[in-house]
Amino acid sequence: MTTTTTTTTASTPTLDEFGAEVTAFLDAAAERRPERREFAWGEGDDSVSMFEEVDPADERRGLAEAKVWRAKRFDAGLGYISGDPAYGGRGLPAAYDRLYASLESRYDVPSQSFFGIGLGMVAPTIKDHAQPDIKARYLPAMYRGDVVGCQLFSEPGAGSDLAGLQTRAERDGDEWVVSGQKVWTSGAQYSDIGEVICRTDPDMPKHQGLTGFIVDMRAPGVDVRPLRQMTGGASFNEVFFNEVRVPDDHRLGDVNQGWSVALTTLMNERASIGAGGAGGGLGVADITRLSQMLAHFGGSDDPTLRDQLMRLYTGFQVAKFTNQRALDKIRAGQLPGPEMSIAKLSLTRNLTDTGQFVARVLGPRLTADTGEWGTFAWSRFLCGTPGMRIAGGSDEVLHNIIGERVLGLPKEPGIDTTSPFKDLLKN
Ligand SMILES: Cc1cc2nc3c(=O)[nH]c(=O)nc-3n(C[C@H](O)[C@H](O)[C@H](O)COP(=O)(O)OP(=O)(O)OC[C@H]3O[C@@H](n4cnc5c(N)ncnc54)[C@H](O)[C@@H]3O)c2cc1C
Numbered sequence: 001m002t003t004t005t006t007t008t009t010a011s012t013p014t015l016d017e018f019g020a021e022v023t024a025f026l027d028a029a030a031e032r033r034p035e036r037r038e039f040a041w042g043e044g045d046d047s048v049s050m051f052e053e054v055d056p057a058d059e060r061r062g063l064a065e066a067k068v069w070r071a072k073r074f075d076a077g078l079g080y081i082s083g084d085p086a087y088g089g090r091g092l093p094a095a096y097d098r099l100y101a102s103l104e105s106r107y108d109v110p111s112q113s114f115f116g117i118g119l120g121m122v123a124p125t126i127k128d129h130a131q132p133d134i135k136a137r138y139l140p141a142m143y144r145g146d147v148v149g150c151q152l153f154s155e156p157g158a159g160s161d162l163a164g165l166q167t168r169a170e171r172d173g174d175e176w177v178v179s180g181q182k183v184w185t186s187g188a189q190y191s192d193i194g195e196v197i198c199r200t201d202p203d204m205p206k207h208q209g210l211t212g213f214i215v216d217m218r219a220p221g222v223d224v225r226p227l228r229q230m231t232g233g234a235s236f237n238e239v240f241f242n243e244v245r246v247p248d249d250h251r252l253g254d255v256n257q258g259w260s261v262a263l264t265t266l267m268n269e270r271a272s273i274g275a276g277g278a279g280g281g282l283g284v285a286d287i288t289r290l291s292q293m294l295a296h297f298g299g300s301d302d303p304t305l306r307d308q309l310m311r312l313y314t315g316f317q318v319a320k321f322t323n324q325r326a327l328d329k330i331r332a333g334q335l336p337g338p339e340m341s342i343a344k345l346s347l348t349r350n351l352t353d354t355g356q357f358v359a360r361v362l363g364p365r366l367t368a369d370t371g372e373w374g375t376f377a378w379s380r381f382l383c384g385t386p387g388m389r390i391a392g393g394s395d396e397v398l399h400n401i402i403g404e405r406v407l408g409l410p411k412e413p414g415i416d417t418t419s420p421f422k423d424l425l426k427n
Contacts, residue, residue, distance in 0.1 A: 012092065013092075015095065015096065015099055018092070018096055018099060018100075019099055019103065022078060022099065022100050022103045022104075023103060025073075025076050025078060026103060026104060026106075026107045029072055029076075030069075030107040030108060030109050031107065031108045032106060032107055032108070033106055033107060033108050038288075039286075039288045039289055039292065040292070041289075041292040041293065041295075041296050041373075041374065042296075042373050042374065046373050046374045046377040047377055047380075048289075048377055048378055048380065048381045049231070049380040049381065049384060050231075050351075050380070050381055050384025050385060050387065050388060051229075051231065051233060051235050051384050051387070052111070052113055052235070053229075053231060053232065053233025053234075053235060053380075054233075056189075059189075059190065060190075062110065062111060062114070063114050063148075063190050065110035066110045066111060066112055066113075066114050066115070066145065067145040067146070068110070068145075069109050069110045069112070069145075070112065070115065070143075070144060070145025071144050071145050071146070074088070074140075074143055074144040074145070075144075077090055078090075078100060079143045079144055079145075080139070080140070080143035081096050081097045081100055082094045082096065082097045083127075083139065083143065084127070084139075086135075086136075087127075087135050087136060087139035087140055088139060088140030088143060088144070089139075089143075094331065095331075114148055114187065114190065115142075115145065115148065116272065117149060117150055117151050117186060117187055118142055118147070118148050118149030118150065118191070118193075119142060119143065119149075120268060120269070120272030121149075121151055121195075121265045121268045121269050121272065122142070122149035122150070122151060122193070122194075122195045122214075122265070123138075123139060123142045123143070123149065124264065124265075124268045125195055125212070125252060125261060125264045125265045125268065126138055126139060126142075126195075126214065126252070127139060128264050129212065129252040129253040129261050129264065130214065130250075130252055131249055131251075133249060134214065134249060134250060138193065138214065147192045147193055148187070148190060148191045148192050148193075149191055149192070149193050149194065149195065150185055150186065150187045150188045150191035150193075150194045150195075150217070151185065151186070151194070151195055151265065151269075152182040152185050152188070152194040152195060152196040152197075152215070152239055153165070153182070153195075153196075153197055153262065153265070154182060154183050154184045154185075155167060155180070155181060155182055155183060156181060156183055156427075157426060157427030158427065159184075159390075159394075160393075160394055160396075160397045161427065162197075162262060163206045163207045163210065163259065164206060164424075164426065164427055165180075165197060165198075165199060165210070166180060166199060166426065167179070167180025167181065167182065167196065167197075167198045167199065167241060168180055168198060168199050168200075168202075169198035169199070169200050169211060169213065169246070170200075171200075171248075172245075174247060174248050175245045175246060175247055175248060176198075176200075176211075176213065176245070176246045176247075176248065176251070177243050177244070177245055177246075178196065178198055178213070178215065178221075178241045178243075178244045178245075178246055179241050179242060179243055179244070180198070180240075180241050181238065181239070181240050181241070182196070182238070182239040182240075182241070183227075183236075183237075183238050183239075184227070184236045184237075185224075185236060185237045185238075185239045186235055186236055186237075187235070188217065188224045188236075188237040188239050189224055189226060189234075189237055191217050192216070192217055192218065193214050193215065193216060193217060194214070194215050194217050194239070195212060195213075195214060195215075195252070195265060196212070196213050196214075196215050196241075197210055197211070197212050197258050197261065197262050198210065198211055198212075198213065198258070199421065200255055200256055200258070201255075201256050201421075202420065202421045202422040203420045203421075203422060204256060204420060204421065205416070205417050205418055205419060205420065205421065206416070206417075206421040206424060207259045207417060208256055208259070209256050209421055210256065210257075210258030210259050210262070211251060211252075211253070211254075211255050211256055211257070211258040211261075212251070212252035212253055212258040212261035212262065213246050213250050213251055213252060214246075214250045214252065215241075215244060215246050215250070216246075219244050219245065219246075220244070220245075221241060221242040221243050221244035221245075222239065222240075222241060222242075222244055223239070223240040223241075223242065224237050224238075224239050225237055225238045225239075225240070229383070229384075229387070230383045231380050231383040231384050232380075269392055286316075287309075287312065287313050287316060290309060290312065290354070290357065290358070291309060293358070293361055293362075293374060294306075294309060294361055296374075297361050297362070299361055305357070305360065305361065308353075308356075308357050308360070309357065311353070312350065312353055312354060312357060315346065315349065315350045315353060316350060318346065319343060319346035319347060319350055322339055322342055322343050322346060323339070323343040323346075325339050326339035326340050326343055337406075338401075338402055338405065338406045341393070341398045341401050341402050342402065344392060344393060344398055345395060345398050345399070345402075347388065348385070348388050348389045348395055351385040351388055352385055352389070354381075354385075355381065355382045355385050358378050358381070358382070359382065362375055362378060366378055366379055366382070367379065400412060
């Protein structure tokens with residue numbers, strides 16, 4: 001395992017001092033979680049959803065609580081621990097972030113999932129590509145939880161082939177006028193700003209005529225419409241832009257250099273999926289729960305089910321260590337290689353295999369809600385896992401990446417990187 005050393009200066013607290021400061025803050029501001037009890041079949045919450053799916057009123061309440069907590073953290077100097085002091089950060093090494101996260105996990109604090117995309121992907125892109133005034137305006141506000149961000153990349157005709165996007169931005173004096181449609185925008189319904197990639201020059205090849213912007217999600221002409229999923233929830237949206245005016249100072253990077261802006265965001269997306277445990281554990285759907293399920297429904301003597309369970313266990317372990325390798329590389333300041341793609345693929349394979357195992361053990365209990373603990377609840381898991389095979393790079397696209405960049409197989413034919421975008425066939 002790679003280890004990193006932290007260089008501290010006289011004004012930098014040691015990790016021990018910082019840990020004491022964090023514990024004092026948490027003790028004063030939150031309740032400690034009760035010690036985690038061993039999982040026991042039939043006890044506690046049986047929810048195993050892939051996505052948090054709550055009704056709009058609960059979502060509003062959850063967001064308000066999440067913001068209050070984020071503001072408390074920020075005001076105590078613990079909201080942007082490794083950030084640049086010029087933008088409200090504390091300027092400490094990343095190890096201090098990890099220490100904070102591990103200490104906070106012992107306390108009962110409101111879910112911070114609302115900030116995942118904004119802080120995991122949009123804020124790092126603002127940090128790397130926005131103009132200083134815009135960094136000063138948004139970075140502290142985002143880390144304080146006052147401003148929530150979303151990612152507006154995918155379109156009906158541009159998902160895996162992101163560079164094929166057609167939302168236009170046309171210059172009009174000091175402003176840009178944005179028109180087009182985005183889709184699958186997670187959290188757009190409660191976001192204040194969005195990172196949008198637009199086509200600014202259709203005469204250039206498709207990867208070259210793109211520009212990134214920060215758009216006000218409440219500006220006139222922005223229309224957010226929820227998309228209902230097969231799980232019953234609506235975590236995603238279609239977002240329509242109808243001549244939305246965006247000031248030029250909200251541009252990310254140079255005009256027509258939006259592809260490198262998008263790559264910054266996508267790199268951070270992979271890293272945040274990794275940090276969230278992609279390919280490692282499965283959260284609530286862990287091996288203890290699965291083996292107790294097998295025992296409860298009398299399948300422990302079935303050799304094929306036992307074999308399936310052991311294969312799952314092996315898959316979880318291999319994914320966990322592959323994921324750890326990738327995260328250790330990031331922490332050591334190196335770029336992760338194929339580990340991220342392999343970890344993402346392992347995650348989706350493990351999720352799919354878990355669903356198949358559960359379906360075999362539960363049989364019809366999975367589809368009829370009889371109220372029996374730990375049965376119908378799994379239907380949300382099974383309906384949610386296909387989405388994980390698509391989000392953050394689909395299985396097939398990741399196979400292509402591994403084939404081309406790791407195994408050295410020939411590149412996919414037919415990608416035109418020289419003709420003007422306007423002359424290409426559109427999806
Ligand atoms: C849970 C979830 C959350 C999301 N959140 C967001 C968000 O917040 N913001 C956002 O902008 N987008 C978001 N997305 C959209 C996501 O980025 C896209 O769904 C993804 O890029 C795939 O694009 P697509 O759906 O258009 O499918 P397509 O790209 O059209 O792919 C359709 C099928 O073709 C396959 N395919 C495509 N290209 C190739 C190829 N070259 N070789 C082999 N097979 C190929 C794919 O694997 C897939 O099976 C989210 C999606 C999900 C599922």
